[in-house]
Amino acid sequence: MDGNITAGSGTFCDACTVRNRAICSDLTRDELGALNSIGRQRKLRAGEQLIWEGDEAVLVANVVEGLLKLSSSTSDGREQILGIAFPADFLGRPFGGSTPYGVEALTDAQVCVFQRKDFDRFAKEHPRLEHKLLERTLAELDQTRKWMLLLGRLNAEQKLASFLLQAADRASESGFFAGDGTSFDLQLSRQQIADILGLTIETVSRQMTKMKSQGLIDLPSRRTVTILDRSALEDRAE
Amino acid sequence: MDGNITAGSGTFCDACTVRNRAICSDLTRDELGALNSIGRQRKLRAGEQLIWEGDEAVLVANVVEGLLKLSSSTSDGREQILGIAFPADFLGRPFGGSTPYGVEALTDAQVCVFQRKDFDRFAKEHPRLEHKLLERTLAELDQTRKWMLLLGRLNAEQKLASFLLQAADRASESGFFAGDGTSFDLQLSRQQIADILGLTIETVSRQMTKMKSQGLIDLPSRRTVTILDRSALEDRAE
DNA sequence: CGTCTAGTTGAATTCCGTCAAAGCGGGTGG
């Protein structure tokens, strides 16, 4: 259980690939050192759970590498994905009681974890960090609200079109299999897409083949999507 | 257009009814005075718009009295309510570009507004205020995510049952027409409930009469709800 | 070459939205 945890060696921040984008980006060398000493790097395998839904919030983390999902389930087992965490995103619930959602790695991932108590203390003493965290949380809230409109008011076609456009943007900006910016790897199964959009796997599949047959997209392989007619896709997104 | 704006007189915080619950609650007298000097009280009529969707974020506010909705619309005019703001809640998007949702008063309301630039500056200089704002934003994010599960994965009956239970809780804790805690005033039209739950007005109506006929609730008047069988309602909520 | 999982396709069903009409209640003016 400890095999995938590396003790904070005092140097890992220097090598951190998301250092300039994560909430730590405004810290001085000394502050970074202090934060370093309370954090640990941890590797996660795809499918591994970092935080369980409803658990008392004992840890928070920065995503260094990979994709993670935040999700919650109904009592009868249907799942809704509440957000996707990308590298440099922050995870967990500081200053809070329990985490009302689970966090699980979608791909192999690397995170920089902190005991919540340690992090809370550190944050309170470092307003610039708190400020970064606040900005990030506000942005996340905006994002989440946008998603609510999708869930509440769009039909399956609109949901999928919006999703593909957003995925394409994310893919090109973070360089995932970017190619020419129109072809990209989804990194998500049909089931996961369905869980994001509040649909079933069959509906997702049907909509994708429909879009393919209409020449809006191509599906060269299971998880690869090529956008052939972006503006038509935008028309359907709303 | 100015008739409903009162200049900051230097004393209104003292009389503020939400002073101990709003984000200002940790400030010293001096700090409160300073904040006071950049804020203005404003009264809103039910239906009046405080912030327009997509506008550049020029103001932020504390709710002093009344209820407001945050909402967004699809291009074909269907609306989704993204959140309800209660007294002591914070409104608007500090440190940001545009507000991606509109804010409108549901009841007559009173808010304490700030120019965003003034507020941003003040906040940056007062970490305790930022901390409060952060805690509030995190709580709001949790709330919003819970709502996403409802929108994405619950059916009409489950949505309505969840909504009524939550409304009952809110009503009793904030003392709205609390009565014995089971009977309360909704303050929302059927259309607004539909916009919250991602349903149509007819579906909301049908579900309510169904619950009434099953003895779960009573509907003594248009906007009053009495919960007769809470546990049965909880069973249906998920 | 067989097995296993993820994805696709099809048919039946159900739930919710749409359209239309009727009911209710509160306010206004005769």
Added chain:
DNA sequence: CCACCCGCTTTGACGGAATTCAACTAGACG
């Protein structure tokens, strides 16, 4: 005081979109 009107709500009939259940297919991997 009553008749009328207006907006909100309820109710009904219908259709369509998405889910459900089930069979089938395509790759991946040993």
